[in-house]
Amino acid sequence: MSENILEMQNVTTCVNEGTSEEKEILKNISLNVKRGDFITLLGTNGAGKSTLLNVINGSLSPRSGSLKIAGNDVTKLSVVKRARFISQVFQDPKAGTAPRMTVAENLLLAKRRGQKRRLKLRGLNNALPEFSELTKKLPNGLSERLNTFTGDLSGGQRQTLSFLMATMGNPEILLLDEHTAALDPKTSQQLMELTQNTIEEKQLTCIMITHHLKDALKYGNRMIILKRRQNRA
Numbered sequence: 001m002s003e004n005i006l007e008m009q010n011v012t013t014c015v016n017e018g019t020s021e022e023k024e025i026l027k028n029i030s031l032n033v034k035r036g037d038f039i040t041l042l043g044t045n046g047a048g049k050s051t052l053l054n055v056i057n058g059s060l061s062p063r064s065g066s067l068k069i070a071g072n073d074v075t076k077l078s079v080v081k082r083a084r085f086i087s088q089v090f091q092d093p094k095a096g097t098a099p100r101m102t103v104a105e106n107l108l109l110a111k112r113r114g115q116k117r118r119l120k121l122r123g124l125n126n127a128l129p130e131f132s133e134l135t136k137k138l139p140n141g142l143s144e145r146l147n148t149f150t151g152d153l154s155g156g157q158r159q160t161l162s163f164l165m166a167t168m169g170n171p172e173i174l175l176l177d178e179h180t181a182a183l184d185p186k187t188s189q190q191l192m193e194l195t196q197n198t199i200e201e202k203q204l205t206c207i208m209i210t211h212h213l214k215d216a217l218k219y220g221n222r223m224i225i226l227k228r229r230q231n232r233a
């Protein structure tokens, strides 16, 4: 398959625009991502990797250039509206889940993503067998913690849950921003294996930021290295 799922054309981004602190972060970046690509994104601290993901997820608007996802021009689309195409897992295990909700409640929210919001989490009991099945093969004993508040989970369990929630709806693009970096080596390795298996099984398109060249070479089919611009502070 050679269809481009993401087309980024000459994107330039700027922070603190119009002030003395104005700074260009990305300049004229063009990138085509094919459906099914698993891209690993490397670069030194401050090179602009997270900024690139922020432009894709819509939390940062480009100063110039354009962005298409699945053929739709999303350049001016808000983060919320882009959420039907994109899922992201962040480095911080606290970022992807609601701490005062249980694992099962979080999963139900993820399952109903894009549907009309309801005040009550109806249907939770009916969904429990499905969630039990979904989590059974996952590392960290998550299937034993379905009724635990996510705030009481370990970092590894929480990050595994965030990853499951991000991928259960088969997003067009999965963005991983150093999602294993806060975990111990063994847990990090388990989550990387889960990541690779899920991407393969669901044939997802993924861009993953990592600082580990070994992981970048092992897991991706394409590697991109962002270089920090010399004239930037």
Ligand SMILES: Nc1ncnc2c1ncn2[C@@H]1O[C@H](COP(=O)(O)OP(=O)(O)OP(=O)(O)O)[C@@H](O)[C@H]1O
Binding pocket: 015, 016, 023, 025, 043, 044, 045, 046, 047, 048, 049, 050, 051, 052, 233
């Ligand atoms: N809102 C902002 N205001 C000012 N500077 C910013 C802002 N966002 C990013 N930057 C700067 O832009 C540059 C790129 O940041 P970014 O977080 O994208 O880098 P990165 O490659 O992800 O770095 P790291 O590997 O450390 O996470 C950095 O110099 C950062 O300080």
